[in-house]
Amino acid sequence: MANKLNLKEHVASKEKKQGxxxxxFETIAPRYDFITVLLSYGMDRGWKRQLIGMLALRGDERVLDLACGTGDITFALGERLGRGEVHGLDITRGMIEISERKRLERxxxxxxxxxxxxxNMPFEDASFDHITCGYALRNVPxxxxxxxxxxxxxxxxxxxCSxxxxxxxxxxxxxxxxxxxVVVGSIVGLLLHGDADVYRYIPESLKVYPGQHKVEEMMRNQGFVATGVREFGPGIMAINYGAKAEE
Ligand SMILES: C[S@@+](CC[C@H](N)C(=O)[O-])C[C@H]1O[C@@H](n2cnc3c(N)ncnc32)[C@H](O)[C@@H]1O
Known part of the structure; x- marks a missing residue:
């Protein structure tokens, strides 16, 4: 990566972070599924199941999955929505290509x-019944x-639910x-990509991320109601949830 020496500088900057x-994510897309299972010791599946369970789906809704990556949450939602539909959105072309290939194969x-x-999403106002995201808010600028x-x-x-x-x-x-x-990310980044920064990005972005409780406060400030946080283990992962107030 051309800017790999500037990890901290890029993650801390609203202007530079997205690039x-x-x-x-273009670099890691082909190995994303493998690395997610490895770094979470397989627990990622269970957290995602809980996230989807929190929606209490009827089966006919229109749901949006943000930062869908290789489509884990998107496809799981699709299985629950027999009469409904799911839209997965991601900014990285390599991720969307993998998801679309899986969709065709399945x-x-x-x-x-x-x-x-x-x-800046290409959707009308009030067009989805529910919205999910896995590892998205920490990555946006x-x-x-x-x-x-x-x-x-x-x-x-x-x-x-996030x-x-x-x-x-x-x-x-x-x-x-x-x-x-930092230690595990550096080792895995070096072994898989010859670049420690690729997964050292996780702790760096986590330091800049406001954290689950400040995110809940931000949600309330933005007009979400019935907000809350479900934490896993000693607070290593969390699901933020809330709803858009009825008009
Ligand atoms: C860690 S992956 C999560 C993938 C998937 N949601 C999952 O849980 O396995 C984070 C994803 O966020 C996407 N992303 C980062 N910034 C984004 C943005 N501004 N808009 C849409 N997607 C974004 C990346 O391309 C990447 O695929």
């Missing part, structure tokens, strides 16, 4: 993928701007956790 993030008809930016755009395309009463790395409340454990992510 860095998109380029990095013959899935109620899923559509879009190459687009969360910060402006969390409040993303929440504003998410609220715009969500129908009144619609739920929004899974992401979290800030453990205990300060000592948080320090240990962030440093664990």
């Amino acid at each position: 860095y993030v998109t380029q990095m 013959g899935v008809e109620n899923v559509t993928f879009h190459l687009a930016d969360i910060m 402006d969390v409040e701007g993303a929440l504003r755009e998410i609220r715009r395309v969500l129908k009144p009463g619609g739920k929004f 899974l992401d790395f979290a800030h453990p409340p205990n300060r000592v454990f948080r320090w240990l956790y962030f440093n664990y992510l």
